[in-house]
Amino acid sequence: MVFKRKLDCVSVAFDYPNIPRAPRSCRRKVQNKRTDDNDDAQMCAMDLLASLAGKILEEGQSSSASSNAFEGNAHENFGKEVKTEREDHDKPLKSESSDQGNSVSMPTYENTSDKCVVNSFLFPDNDGILERTPPMSDHKKIHGETGDVNVNPGFEQREATGGLTANTCNLEDKTALDVQFPKPVCVDGDDLKSPSCVNMIPNGSLARHGNHTNLVRDDDEKLYSSRKCSNKFTSYKSPAIRRIRKSKYSKQVSKDFGHYRADVGIKALYRKRKSCYGYNTWKHETIYKRRRSPDRSSVVTSDGGLSNGSVSKLPEKRKSVKLSIKSFRIPELFIEVPETATVGSLKRTVMEAVSVLLSGGIRVGVLVHGKKVRDDKRTLSQTGISSEENLSNLGFTLEPGGTSNGPIPLCSKDPVVPTTEPTSLCERSAAASPNADDVINSGSIVDNKLELVPYQSEISVDEPSSDSRALVPLPALEEVKALAIVPLNQKPKRTELAQRRARRPFSVTEVEALVQAVEELGTGRWRDVKLRAFENADHRTYVDLKDKWKTLVHTASISPQQRRGEPVPQELLDRVLKAYGYWSQHQGKHQARGAPKDPDMNRGRALDSGVSV
DNA sequence: TTTAGGG
DNA sequence: CCCTAAA
Known part of the structure; x- marks a missing residue:
């Protein structure tokens, strides 16, 4: 039986004792701000990690010039680092120097098992800035909602000149990590447009995005990358898609992914490590690049929820609000895989978990000043979103349960690893389920199983009434929501099948x-x-x-x-x-x-x- | 890959 | 629509 609790990487990373100490300059910053602004603290650590990651990436690029930079060079580096830690694991907090010379502390814990927490998926630098008509508020009509809003991800989005950030934070028995969506989500109107806009299926063959978005290539020859959002799928076909289509008289690329088809490309890097208990564990680290915008405001939004984003204000343009959503944080996913699992299997596993999560429906939440705006009728200006306001207070979240607020007790068992690798996954979700307490006994979880546990958690600071009651807060963290645990199945379904084709009645x-x-x-x-x-x-x-x-x-x-x-x-x-x-x-x-x-x-x-x- | 059927 | 045993 394994219980998971929602632990926001942000707050956790610096509130728990077993957290590696960051360089002094950073620690100071953390200390000063942690009380009222975890984001800053995060930022600090993140910057360091980003710096390191950037270095590693650069090195990887120069040496291999391939998209596998992280699998090789970087990976090895991490391996060394881990090894070092192992030798000195008595010290809970430890600062290390990377091979590149950057002194950073990589959060590591001996007391870890094979679990990992996926805190969020990040979209790459946003290229898909969407514009929407400004609310015609009586008083704001003249000014309209002006200004470009650059929605940055939550805490995990840190400025990093190196371009990459390796974010790893272990918590208790799991590893928190961030995963990045290879593609931006386009927002147009009140809803996410899909499938045309919400394209999270760039199972592309592109090996990089921008100039340094290296992607890890999985065992299936799949390369994930970012693609621009277009109103329709291009003729581009990923190998995977071609494969599918091929067996179905396909001649075009009209693959129907459904609204939330989640062939999510994941860009991640991880390393292996063992727990003090002798269990094989691995660490998943995310690397993502970031782009600094001159006038970017500091992150203000932090809902600690499924997802969040920060916003930065850009130069004004017209009477409209342009939002550039860099990333969405998703419900946490707890993953547990054997050390022998392959990167590919890990990706598939995470992808499957995400697919399952999304298949249950998702919805977008808007946060202003960290407060969730539930009234869909209000105009942006009425909500405080306008050129005259600090747009950095705007945030977005992705929440499970698009329509049905019930949990998504989906449990996919999947030989994610085609070989004999014993891997399975299970998704638990308490989401907004009022019955979150009906924690299903999942004592069947095996060591070599992989487990994914999506969470829905949102810190409705100012609104503890609405949704929170449906939650089952855990002692440690108030905002934590209990989850329904679903037994693992033996035979998970193929990732590609996570989402069935859309129904198309015959005319x-x-x-x-x-x-x-x-x-x-x-x-x-x-x-x-x-x-x-x-x-x-x-x-x-x-x-x-x-x-x-x-x-x-x-x-x-x-x-x-x-x-x-x-x-x-x-x-x-x-x-x-x-x-x-x-x-x-x-x-x-x-x-x-x-x-x-x-x-x-x-x-x-x-x-x-x-x-x- | 197709067929044929059950799920 | 999905999944598959068979052919």
Whole structure:
């Protein structure tokens, strides 16, 4: 049985005793600010880490010039570092010097198991600045909501000239880490646009973003990278997608990812390490680049929730508010994988967890001054979001439970590691579940299992009433929300299958075409039916057609009152039954090549001969 | 890869 | 629609 509690990396990182000490200059800053501004403290540590990461990255780039910089060079460095720590693990706090000479402290703990906490996914530097019409507030009409808002991620977003930040903070038995979404989310209007805009599926082949976004390549040859947000998917196809499409008559790139398809590319770097208990553990470290904007305000927003973002004010332009969301923090994900797990398996595991999380629906939250704005009716200006306000107070969050606030007790068991690597994952989520206390016993968790536990936690500082009651705060942290633990399954599903295809009801026209084709070809040649009548319908596979025929036959067999969905003309249903009967009688015979192109079939004559409808 | 069926 | 055993 494993219990997880929400532990915000931000606050945790500096509130717990076993935290490595940062350089003096940084510590001072932390001390001075930690009380009222953890972000600053974070910032400090982050900067250091970023610096180190940047160094490492640079080195990796120069030496390998590949996207695997972190797997090689960097990884080794981390390995050394870990080793060093091991030798001196009696000292809870320790400052180390990286190979690059930067003196930084890498949060490490001996008392760790194989768990890891994914605090957030970060989007790369935002290229997708979206503009939206300003609220026509009576008094603000003249000025409108002006100014560009650069929404930065939460605490994890630190300025780093090095371009990268390695953020690692272990907590108790887990490792907190940040994961970065390879693609920005475009915001337009009140909602995230998807799938056109919310494209978190850049399973691309690009190896880097900008000039130093190195990505770790997983075992499946997948490279994750950032891509610009466009209103429609381009012709670009990732290997993975091509693979999928290939087996389904695909000819275009119209892969339907659904709204929250989460083939999330993860950019992360981690190292292995062992716990003092002898369990294999690993540490996952995220590296992300950041871009400093001259007039960027300091992070103010910190909801400690699923996600958050800070905002910085940019030069004014027009009467609109432009938001550039750099990242969203997602519910924490607890991961536990064996040390022998591969990077690829880890990625798949995290991705799957995210997919599961997203499949449950997500919603966006807006924070102003750290306070959650729940009234969707209010205008931005009324909410305090305007050019006249400090836009750095604006933040966004991603929360699970788009529609149903219930937990997402999904448990995917997946041989994430195709090989024999015993890896499985389980997702727990208490989210806004009022029954968060119904912690399911998950005593089946095995050591070599991997566990992902998404959380929903939000520090509704000023609004302890609304959602908090549905929470089951834990002793340690008030804002913590208990989670429902779901037993691990033995056989997780493939990541690609985490999200089923969107439902696409057949139109009458399609049914007509299908019936026509079946009348001519029979019911055992779906590939031919596909080719003949749905050649260009990439989303209709022969299996789909076969299934549709199946349902059509059923539909035709039941009373009209029992039918649902768009009504199919009785005429067509009659033909369905006739063809069904006919082909049932003539199976082997015409199944072969020369399908009965009986011109009379449609009139029923040819079918009359041995068809009992 | 397709078919054929159960889920 | 998904998942798969079979062919």
